[in-house]
Amino acid sequence: MFKVTQEYELAHKHFQLALIDANPCSTPKNIIKFHIAHLFEIQGKVRVAKERYELLLRDKSITSNLKSEIFRQLGWLYHSHESLGEKSQRIPLAIHCLQKANETEPYSNGQTLYLLGRCYASIGKVHDAFIAYRNSVEKSEGNADTWCSIGVLYQQQNQPMDALQAYICAVQLDKCHSAAWANLGILYENSLQARDAYACYLNSQAGLKTKGIQEDNSSKIPKLGSSSVGMNPHLTQRINFLQDRLANAQMPSVTSQRRQLLSIEEAWNLPISAEMSSRQQQHTQQPRSASQSFQKPYGQSTPQGPPPPYPSPVPGKRFKAEQEQKVIQPSYMLSQQQIHLLNHLKSNALTLTVQQQNLMRQLQNQYSLMQQHLRNSQNQNRTPTPPGGALGPPIPYLVNQGSPLGTNKGFPSVSSQLNVSSSSFMSSQHQDLDVEEELKDLLSQKDLATTLAENLLKHFGSEEIETKEEADSTTSTTTSAAEPVVQVSSNTLSSGPFSPSNIESKSEINESKKMRIKSPTEESVLTVKSEPASWDFEALHCSEKKSTVDYSIDMNAETVLELCKGETITGDINDSVLLDIGPPPSPPDPPATKLSHQQLIPPTPSVYLDNKKHAFSPQLQEFCLKHPIAVVRGLASALKLDLGLFSTKTLVEANPDHSVEVRTQIQQPSDENYDPQTGKKVWACISHRSHTTIARYAQYQASSFKESLKEEREKSQGGLSDSDSRDSSHPCTGKRRKMNFSVTPSSLIKNSKEHKTLKFGTNVDLSDERKWRPQLQELMKLPAFARVVSAANMLSHVGHVILGMNTVQLYMKVPGSRTPGHQENNNFCSININIGPGDCEWFAVPDSYWGAICRLCEQNQINYLHGSWWPVLDDLYKANIPVYRFLQRPGDLVWVNAGCVHWVQAVGWCNNIAWNVGPLTARQYQLAIDRYEWNKLQNFKSIVPMLHLSWNLARNIKVSDRKLFELIKNCLLRTLLKCCRILEFVKSKGVEVKFHGRGKNEASHYCGQCEVEVFNILFIREQEKRHVVHCMDCARKQSLNLEGFVCLEEYNSQELCDVYNTFILHNISANSEPFRLI
Incomplete structure (x- = not known):
């Protein structure tokens, strides 16, 4: 989860904790090591990642699937990072690694072959790149990145119509694929079709915003020969240029020069695109492979991010079109050709002959009847085949088998993510209605960019499809997580509604309970009682009392240690220094008092x-x-x-x-x-x-x-003044300063x-x-x-x-x-x-x-x-x-x-x-x-070592404040108990405890794994050629019986007992300080 949210330090910490844990785990250690290596890769620590990958390859126990993934990651590292050597040396190594990945797992999805095609394209081997892309499409035709790369190659080979079809396939698979939209915009702009180029750039920019990616204003427009798929220009600049050009352009006439390329709407409805949409819908209906649980998406930080470490899912069978149930269509349903004709007639309505006008009205009437038919179909929960939905010629390189491939924001040189979840594309039961809405938009006379955006949204389906259950569960989880565990009293001191919170109630509880700690005795652990025939609450209450030891701050240290040694020895030791009478700490509810506007700004x-x-x-x-x-x-x-x-x-x-x-x-x-x-x-x-x-x-x-x-001087010379100065309640300047060293809000x-x-x-x-x-x-x-x-x-x-x-x-x-x-x-x-x-x-x-x-x-x-x-x-x-x-x-x-x-x-x-x-x-x-x-x-390191501090306070000061005394004494009691229990457990395992002592001004110790303070008893183990301190929990995760650990003691028991016993409540006069130095 931390890896997904780009909190890499926390992700590494938890992966490391999982790696050292000796307890049984559903995820193999090698997979965890792979995730750690990939974490270094996405952080830009390329050499460390490369070393980790190569170290994993030396392990003979790794599976072929993992071996293939490692080779794939190494191949992409060599391809995309100049720090690993010259291009002439890196690319052959990248190709070698990717070929090894494909040989190791030949039945994987097309991801490796896609990257192989990218490597070939970067060194000008166009034929080999086409073969790799073709093989990738055969394994996974639903990959928008592959189609985008195919479009780049066609564009390089001066085949604009083929490039257009490839880009259309890419954006139909992923409507937010900003790289494909940008490339398509370049293609249209080169063909002098400014309006289509403008619409493509708008969609590219929208794709960036949807994915939360900010375009790099400093980047230059990549050339067509670039190894990057995303030839993203400076979008804002191009959009502004085309916007001005279109605003000043003359109205197109019937005799205008014929367009080199089909418009976006025409290209979108080509039979090849209809085939792609149909195939993609069938892919979304396939069940996901269980191996896809290995996928870990992560965010994109650079245009050329590393490929995600996805496994190779089992290829799924696709339903063939001829096997689907055929639905008899009414005679008034329009075919695809009739839709194109109606669109053409509508766009040239002012120049039509009488016969053409009659034909247009007839087609419009049929279209209205078709709309009504589709509405009725929805109400009756039918799924009629969309008009003009007959499959056209097959897409090049497509076969009858394929599997959905989930790509990622961090995918190399693409700015989008192909999502194959149920909510990403329209399901079959909503397809017809979406086509109906698309047809309405195609026939409208709105601005092209607006029309295109609406068409795409409706073409790819409603956002509500199959997401209701997921949304409900998410909402439920969020609500549950937000509910407070404990309600903290909002009592305040007499100084006002926002004075520091008062802990009087807690102190009263502490005093009434006399700081008692209950611990299970050996009898309670070993004795198994049968369930009583009838509930005797008083008897149960008495039994509970007998089965626990009441530790109190009124006891001396020797009594505490004697009772502790009589407990059952277990490795599960509560290290909390809070009282047991309340729940664990959690964010408190705010005061319930409704504040006025004035009170909100006190x-x-x-x-x-x-x-x-x-x-x-x-x-x-x-x-x-x-x-x-x-x-x-x-x-x-x-x-x-x-x-x-x-x-x-x-x-x-x-x-x-x-x-x-x-x-x-x-x-x-x-x-x-x-x-x-x-x-x-x-x-x-x-x-x-x-x-x-x-x-x-x-x-x-x-x-x-x-x-x-200098800026202020230029303003004053230009006769400008700043009227946005602060009001009297927030002055920015003082009388004693001759020069204004503060700036006004307007300049900010x-x-x-x-x-x-x-x-x-x-x-x-x-x-x-x-x-x-x-x-x-x-x-x-x-x-x-x-x-x-x-x-x-x-x-x-x-x-x-x-x-x-x-x-x-x-x-x-x-x-x-x-x-x-x-x-x-x-x-x-x-x-x-x-x-x-x-x-x-x-x-x-x-x-x-x-x-x-x-x-x-x-x-x-x-x-x-x-x-x-x-x-x-x-x-x-x-x-x-x-x-x-x-x-x-x-x-x-x-x-x-x-x-x-x-x-x-x-x-x-x-x-x-x-x-x-x-x-x-x-x-x-x-x-x-x-x-x-x-x-x-929260797995957050406490900078202040409260245990170490509490014992030093007990040594250094005399306290007369009862509340403060009880809080510190309770911390000492719990720490003393924990040390005793740890020592007893260590001795039971036959581990020798060596006295180490503490040096003057020596820093407090923290666990090298979980960063919890380790007081008095340290577990030391050599790790990466240095000695690392562990708490007992982390030590037992690595070795249940503490084999391989050295146990050191900083304070002997007698020293702690003396400090504990001498820390008492002192009676000092009311006019004196609540504490004094010893």
């Missing part, structure tokens, strides 16, 4: 600081913790922070070669996000990653500013229409004190709750660096730079200071609505955690989701509270610095641990 909590005393007052921290997001204005001037230390000029002088991650984005207005292909508002935010240095990005940032100044709108791209310098790491000492020292002026390092900051107790969280990161921006929507890692709070000189615009949603945004992401087919998304504001307002919106000026500090969803766009040229903080509150810890568990369910 004012942003903000405070202005006049002096240093206000900055260090406890009220400031309380203010920030009380709201989902808050702006502290004037902080830099109040604390006299030297923001110049973080300016681009200073950064270049200090470390010009320091690495900068760059995101290439499309410049758009902050409140809009358009798809550059369709022009529609979407959630997907395009952002491509690359890297550069501070010095190089500084040059780009400066040149961008100079270019903008102009740029967005041009699809202008920008580069956003993000994630500049400032953690090295040797390189950035002056900058880090300056930040020590901040109040304690906002500092990078502070005893009051949970993240300072992790004990090692987490880049961007407990270290400073810098962002270098130009107008339009976007930080897409997200919550902070593990729901920790964050600090962001704008260095200037320009402004930033922020959007934020309270944490209680994150579940609603998560569902909106799913509805827009974007992964909430892994995806890049920019919410459409109208969608949020319709979903009753409030949005804070405000400007952050230079020197302003933005506090993002725990769980707040936010996204940011630069209004001007500016730098920002940011880091995370973790207030020592129960709410912060609860939200962090909830996200930690939800990340596990």
Whole structure:
């Protein structure tokens, strides 16, 4: 599924997990390895893919079918990638691989032969290419790509009529085949038939949009001799040219020069095309081969993508036309020739003689009777043979056997997908009605392009055919997936309707249950009880109590370990650190309160600081913790922070070669996000990653500013003014700045229409004190709750660096730079200071609505955690989701509270610095641990190692807040139990546990397979010449009894027991802090 949705990193991760799993699997390991190799291929990692394919070929256990697929993929790699050598060396290798593929599986479909024809055509072997295409058609006549390639060869050989027929066959098989439509347009344009060429280009462009492919404006028109099937011109340019030409053209006269080629309508209704339509309908009625379950479609990223790794389905028999039941047609049914005649008479109505006019009226009357007959046939559920449906001469190279071949968006040089599902082509019971509608359109006098589009839509069938059941099941699945598992209380603190969610109810439950954990005893596992004759609920309840061990945070560590060792030893160990009294974590339902228009756009909590005393007052921290997001204005001037230390000029002088991650984005207005292909508002935010240095990005940032100044100067000289300045509620400039470093929305709108791209310098790491000492020292002026390092900051107790969280990161921006929507890692709070000189615009949603945004992401087919998304504001307002919106000026500090969803766009040229903080509150810890568990369910790595952090907190601080104490103590209890159970299981398998210990500032460990935090007990195995840490679940998937693994222990049991026992609730006076350092 991830491969289909182009989430390649996740796809590779899951394929790798499946590969190492030693449990029985319906998919052979070799097939999984093939998928991994193909994944590298479609990512453009050609050499890695080639090595994986060749490694698979050395395996003597692979099937002939898989061997054929591997040879086919290798052949296409050699054909299409210049990085594998010179063309004179590559093409012979490609031909050799494809011939081997065909020899290995001679009864496969025509896919391999088609690619072989492409290779021959690329080196000018026209005869061999024709033979390969012919053989491909004999095996799979329903392949639009093959017919398109045949058309190219005919076009190269100056046989336009044959090329026309081949292209018509291609577009009848796949009405969205943009390459065939483009080639057909070129053919018509070369024949001086501008109107037909214009219609073809329109259909080619529509095919691109249907498949979600954006034409490359920078690409040139390929020549006819190109190895690519899709000779796609710059469609927009050609369409505009032909549109102007047709608008200024004179009306055609009867004496005009005769056309070289048939028009599209005439070519479409040729007997050869009718034969193709009939054959294709019969193919759609055939049952699919079971082997087609191996097919894995994927999206196209380049015009020459790799062929999909499809198997060779068993050839299916096709019904012969003479075997079908014949239906006696009424005398008024029009034949194909009569339809052509009527069409011709209709188009020349003004110049007809009296006899011709009488004939036209007679044919029109017959046509009306035929329409009525077809309607009656539909009502009686009959399927009469369409008029003029007699089969014409056979199509060249077609035989009586064939099988539907599903091609793919990633197919080489084609921009479309041949879909052989039941909904792709019209079924026989709807065929006649569609022909009837087609005839009406053919006889109408509408614009040719419009008529053609309608004809094609109706010719290929109704979208409703055989899709109702599938749609219902899909809807049902989606609805089920969207339903929440647990309803979270929407109680809030007294500060307002959007204040951080209150966890009082959870704490009360925790206290009432005394943090008890029930575990099955040996007796309950081994004893099998017969079903009682009558239900005694009280007896059953008592029996359940006796069969479990109640673990409580009130127990000391020794008691916990003693009870744990008495349990039955199994390898299935619950690693959740949440209580058992509730369901697994899931996106919560939003508050049910219906908000007014004013409430959907709430004012942003903000405070202005006049002096240093206000900055260090406890009220400031309380203010920030009380709201989902808050702006502290004037902080830099109040604390006299030297923001110049973080300016681009200073950064270049200090470390010009320091690495900068760059995101290439499309410049758009902050409140809009358009798809550059369709022009529609979407959630997907395009952002491509690359890297550069501070010095190089500084040059780009400066040149961008100079270019903008030049444009403004030209505007002013031309007497133009900008009337689209921001209103008073969203000012873009400050009085203290002489130069405007922000841009107006109107200029962004102009740029967005041009699809202008920008580069956003993000994630500049400032953690090295040797390189950035002056900058880090300056930040020590901040109040304690906002500092990078502070005893009051949970993240300072992790004990090692987490880049961007407990270290400073810098962002270098130009107008339009976007930080897409997200919550902070593990729901920790964050600090962001704008260095200037320009402004930033922020959007934020309270944490209680994150579940609603998560569902909106799913509805827009974007992964909430892994995806890049920019919410459409109208969608949020319709979903009753409030949005804070405000400007952050230079020197302003933005506090993002725990769980707040936010996204940011630069209004001007500016730098920002940011880091995370973790207030020592129960709410912060609860939200962090909830996200930690939800990340596990979503296969998303938790950047903050919550188990490691919890034990360090227990070592370092004394807690007087009961809620926070119980949450941390519960995490310690569950971790202690898990370690004990793992050790007992490992010993039962005879695996030696070696003490390893931990080094100072050593990073926390994560499983190399599933990326879950591994605490204390590590399973090590050599993998690809390096030692990889595994969790016990992944280790047992590879070896049920842990053979081949080394088990290391970082803490001995006594050390953990001492920490657990000494972590107690301290009674501190009400005026004191809720914690203190030990």
